[in-house]
Amino acid sequence: xxxxNNAGIGRLIYDQKFRSIFFQVLVAVALIAFVAxxxxxxLSNIDAQEKKKxxxxxxxxxxxxxxxxxxxxxxxxxxxxSTYWDVxxxxxxxxxxxxxxxxxxxxxxxxxxxxxRLSNNAILKGFSTVYxxxxxxxxxxxxLFFWYFFVLRAxxxxxxxxxxxxxxxxxxxTGLYAPAPQPQEGFGWVWLALAVAVVxxxxxxxxxxxxxxxxxxxxxxxxxxxxxIIGLPLITYWVMGSPLxxxxxxxxxTGPIFKRGFGDTGLVLIPEMIxxxxxxxxxxxxxxxxxxxxxxxxxxxxxxxxxxxxxLKPNVAxxxxxIPQAMRVIVPPLTSQYLNLTKNxxxxxxxxYPDVVSVFAGTALNQVGQEIEMVxxxxxxxxxxxxxxxxxxxxxxxxxxxxxx
Amino acid sequence: MKLNKTLVAAxxxxxxxxxxxxxxxxLDDVKAKGHVQCGVSQGLPxxxxxxxxxxxxxxxxxxxxxxxxxxxGDASAxxxxxxxxxxxxxxxxxxxxxxxxxxxxxxxTRDTQLGLNFAGVNYYDGQGMMVPSxxxxxxxxxxxxxxxCTNTGTTTELNITDYFRAxxxxxxxxxxxxxxxxxxxxxxxxxxxxxxxxxxLAAQRLKLENPDGHTVLPEIISKEPLGPVVRQGDDQWFNxxxxxxxxxxxxxxxxxxxxxxxxxxxxxxxxxxRLLGTEGNFGESLGLSADWAMQAIKQVGNYxxxxxxxxxPNTPLKLARGxxxxxTDGGLMYAPPIx
Numbered sequence: 001x002x003x004x005n006n007a008g009i010g011r012l013i014y015d016q017k018f019r020s021i022f023f024q025v026l027v028a029v030a031l032i033a034f035v036a037x038x039x040x041x042x043l044s045n046i047d048a049q050e051k052k053k054x055x056x057x058x059x060x061x062x063x064x065x066x067x068x069x070x071x072x073x074x075x076x077x078x079x080x081x082s083t084y085w086d087v088x089x090x091x092x093x094x095x096x097x098x099x100x101x102x103x104x105x106x107x108x109x110x111x112x113x114x115x116x117r118l119s120n121n122a123i124l125k126g127f128s129t130v131y132x133x134x135x136x137x138x139x140x141x142x143x144l145f146f147w148y149f150f151v152l153r154a155x156x157x158x159x160x161x162x163x164x165x166x167x168x169x170x171x172x173x174t175g176l177y178a179p180a181p182q183p184q185e186g187f188g189w190v191w192l193a194l195a196v197a198v199v200x201x202x203x204x205x206x207x208x209x210x211x212x213x214x215x216x217x218x219x220x221x222x223x224x225x226x227x228x229i230i231g232l233p234l235i236t237y238w239v240m241g242s243p244l245x246x247x248x249x250x251x252x253x254t255g256p257i258f259k260r261g262f263g264d265t266g267l268v269l270i271p272e273m274i275x276x277x278x279x280x281x282x283x284x285x286x287x288x289x290x291x292x293x294x295x296x297x298x299x300x301x302x303x304x305x306x307x308x309x310x311x312l313k314p315n316v317a318x319x320x321x322x323i324p325q326a327m328r329v330i331v332p333p334l335t336s337q338y339l340n341l342t343k344n345x346x347x348x349x350x351x352x353y354p355d356v357v358s359v360f361a362g363t364a365l366n367q368v369g370q371e372i373e374m375v376x377x378x379x380x381x382x383x384x385x386x387x388x389x390x391x392x393x394x395x396x397x398x399x400x401x402x403x404x405x
Numbered sequence: 406m407k408l409n410k411t412l413v414a415a416x417x418x419x420x421x422x423x424x425x426x427x428x429x430x431x432l433d434d435v436k437a438k439g440h441v442q443c444g445v446s447q448g449l450p451x452x453x454x455x456x457x458x459x460x461x462x463x464x465x466x467x468x469x470x471x472x473x474x475x476x477x478g479d480a481s482a483x484x485x486x487x488x489x490x491x492x493x494x495x496x497x498x499x500x501x502x503x504x505x506x507x508x509x510x511x512x513x514t515r516d517t518q519l520g521l522n523f524a525g526v527n528y529y530d531g532q533g534m535m536v537p538s539x540x541x542x543x544x545x546x547x548x549x550x551x552x553x554c555t556n557t558g559t560t561t562e563l564n565i566t567d568y569f570r571a572x573x574x575x576x577x578x579x580x581x582x583x584x585x586x587x588x589x590x591x592x593x594x595x596x597x598x599x600x601x602x603x604x605x606l607a608a609q610r611l612k613l614e615n616p617d618g619h620t621v622l623p624e625i626i627s628k629e630p631l632g633p634v635v636r637q638g639d640d641q642w643f644n645x646x647x648x649x650x651x652x653x654x655x656x657x658x659x660x661x662x663x664x665x666x667x668x669x670x671x672x673x674x675x676x677x678x679r680l681l682g683t684e685g686n687f688g689e690s691l692g693l694s695a696d697w698a699m700q701a702i703k704q705v706g707n708y709x710x711x712x713x714x715x716x717x718p719n720t721p722l723k724l725a726r727g728x729x730x731x732x733t734d735g736g737l738m739y740a741p742p743i744x
Contacts, residue, residue, distance in 0.1 A: 046520075049520025065576065067578060174552055258551075263550070352581045367514070371495055
C-alpha cells in the first residue's frame with residue numbers, strides 16, 4: 001500500500017509537465033512577494049519620513065517662472081496662478097514640439113545624406129561620409145553644448161540685431177523674433193476649410209486611383225491636392241475679411257543701454273530651442289542616413305533593370321519600384337531612431353530648454369519633493385510618446401510591407 | 406547622461422534604498438564603514454571645492470570633517486559625493502550620503518515635507534543679482550524685462566519670481582542644470598543678470614572672463630540660511646551634526662582654536678572644560694567619546710578659523726563676516742551653551 005503512494009509522488013517528481021508548472025508557479029509567487037515587499041517597504045518608509053503621498057500636489061500653484069516657449073503659450077503660464085499640472089503640460093508640450101520638429105528635420109537631412117552617400121559625385125559622397133562619421137561618433141550631450149554655445153557666440157548681443165527681413169524679422173542672442181499671428185474672430189472657418197481641403201484631397205486621390213485602374217486614364221493628383229490645400233483656406237480667408245492680425249516685434253535703439261534691444265512683443269524662438277533642435281536633428285540624421293543607404297542598397301539591381309526593360313522612365317522606376325522596396329528595409333530601424341530622438345530630447349535640461357524633465361522632474365520636483373509620483377509621471381510621458389510613435393510606424397510599416405498573396 | 410543619473414537616483418529611492426534606511430543608526434553605519442559620506446556641491450569655491458590635488462576644501466567641507474573627527478576621531482575619514490542641486494535631497498533620503506553639507510537653504514517646505522532635518526545654519530546668505538557693469542544698472546528695480554540666468558532645482562527660481570512679481574516687473578528666466586553652464590551662458594551675454602546666493606555670486610564671478618567688469622546689485626532679495634541637512638527619524642545623528650556645529654561656534658566665542666585646544670583643556674573656565682570634555686561627559690549622550698568636540702576643534706578648527714580660511718577677506722572670495730560674525734560682534738552666529 002505504502003509503496004503505491006510513494007510511487008505516486010515519485011512519478012509526479014519525474015513528470016516533466018508537473019515539474020515545469022511547479023517551478024513557474026514558484027517563481028511567480030516569489031516575484032509577486034518580492035514586489036509586494038518593496039512596495040510595502042517604500043510606503044511605510046515614506047510614512048516614517050512623514051513625506052506627503054499621492055497626486056494632490058498637481059493642484060497646488062507653482063511659484064516659479066518658466067522661459068517663454070510654446071508650452072507656456074499653451075497653458076498661459078503665470079507664476080503664482082498656474083498649477084503644477086500646468087507646469088507638467090508646459091513641459092510635455094515643449095518636449096513634444098522639439099521632438100516633432102526634430103523628427104521632421106532629421107528625416108529630411110537623413111534622406112538627403114543617405115542618397116548623397118550613394119552618389120557618384122565625389123564631393124557629395126565625401127561630404128556625407130564625413131558628416132555621418134563625425135556626427136554619429138560624438139556624444140550627443142557634447143554636440144548639444146557645442147551647438148548651444150556656437151549659436152550664442154555667433155549671435156550679436158542683446159542690444160543689437162541682425163535684420164533678416166526688414167523690421168519684421170530679426171535675430172540676436174536672446175532669440176529669433178518674428179511677427180506673431182493673432183487670429184481674430186472668424187479664423188476658425190479657415191481651419192475648417194483646411195480640414196475640408198485635406199479630406200477632399202484624399203477622396204480625389206482615391207477616385208483618381210480607381211479611374212486609372214479602370215480606364216488607365218491619369219489625373220493630375222498632386223497638383224489638384226496642392227491647389228485644394230492652399231486655395232480653399234486662402235479663399236475662405238478673403239471671404240471672411242482677413243481675420244488675422246500680426247503682432248510685430250519691437251526693437252529699441254535709443255534710451256538707457258539696458259532698455260535697448262527687442263521688446264517682449266512678437267513671436268520669439270529662443271536659442272535654447274534652436275540648439276536642441278539642431279543637435280537632435282543633426283545627430284539623429286547621421287543614423288538615418290546610414291539606414292537609408294542600407295535600404296536603397298538592399299534593392300537588387302535587377303529591379304531597376306527590369307523596370308527599364310518594361311519601359312518605365314527612370315524617375316517613375318525610382319518612385320514606383322525602387323523606393324517602395326527600399327522603404328520596407330528603412331521603416332523598422334527608422335522607428336527606433338524616432339524613439340531615440342524623442343528620448344534624447346530629455347538631455348535638453350543641460351542647456352536650459354524647459355522640457356518636461358527640466359521643469360517637472362527638475363524645478364517642480366525640487367519644490368514638491370515627491371520623487372516617486374513625479375518620476376512615475378515622467379516615465380509615463382516617455383512611454384506614451386514612444387508607444388504612440390511605435391504604433392504609428394508599425395501601421396505605416398504594415399501598409400508598405402510586401403503584400404504576400 | 407546626467408539625466409540618467411538623476412532618474413536612477415530617484416528610481417533607486419523609489420524602490421530599494423528606502424527599504425534599507427528607515428531604521429535609525431546612521432552613527433552605527435558610519436562607525437561600521439569607518440567614514441562619513443558627505444554630500445557636497447559639484448564645485449563652489451569657498452564652500453565645497455576640489456583643489457588642484459583633488460582635496461576637498463571649504464566651509465561646508467570643514468563641517469563634514471569636524472563631524473568625522475567627532476564621531477570617528479579622524480577628520481580625514483570623509484568621502485565626498487558631489488551632487489547637483491537637483492540630486493541632493495534624493496541622495497540624502499536614499500541613504501547614499503550621511504550628511505548633506507552643500508550650501509542648502511533651510512526652508513519650511515524642505516524641513517517639513519521632504520523628510521529632512523536641518524541641523525543648524527553655518528552661513529547666513531541672501532540671494533543677490535550680478536549684472537555687467539557696462540549696462541549701467543545700479544538697482545534691481547531697473548531690471549524690468551530682463552533675461553535672467555540661474556540654475557534649476559533651487560529656491561533661487563522662486564525668490565527671483567517673487568521679487569519681480571512683487572515689483573510688477575516682467576522677466577525671462579533661463580534655468581540651467583549646472584552652475585558651470587550658467588556662468589558660460591552669462592559670459593556670452595545670453596542673460597543680462599545672473600542671480601544666485603551672494604556667496605555663490607562671489608565664487609562664480611571668479612570664473613568669468615572679466616571678473617571686475619561685473620557689479621553685484623545692492624538688493625538682497627531673500628533670506629538664505631545655509632546649513633547641513635540630515636534624514637528625519639534619526640535623532641542621535643541629527644544631534645551629533647547639530648552639536649558639532651554648535652561646538653565650533655562656541656569654541657570661537659571662548660577663544661578655543663585648533664592651535665590652543667590641547668592647552669585650553671586645562672583651563673579653569675568650566676565652560677571650556679565642558680566643551681573640551683575635561684569636565685563631565687557630554688559626548689556620551691551623543692553616543693560619542695568625551696573628547697568629541699576636542700577632536701573636531703583640534704583637527705578642523707573653530708568656526709571663525711574655518712570662515713577665514715575658506716571665504717574670509719583674505720581669500721579670493723573676499724566675503725566680510727557681516728551677518729556671519731558672532732553675536733558678541735553684532736552678527737547672527739549664536740550657539741546654545743554646552744551644559
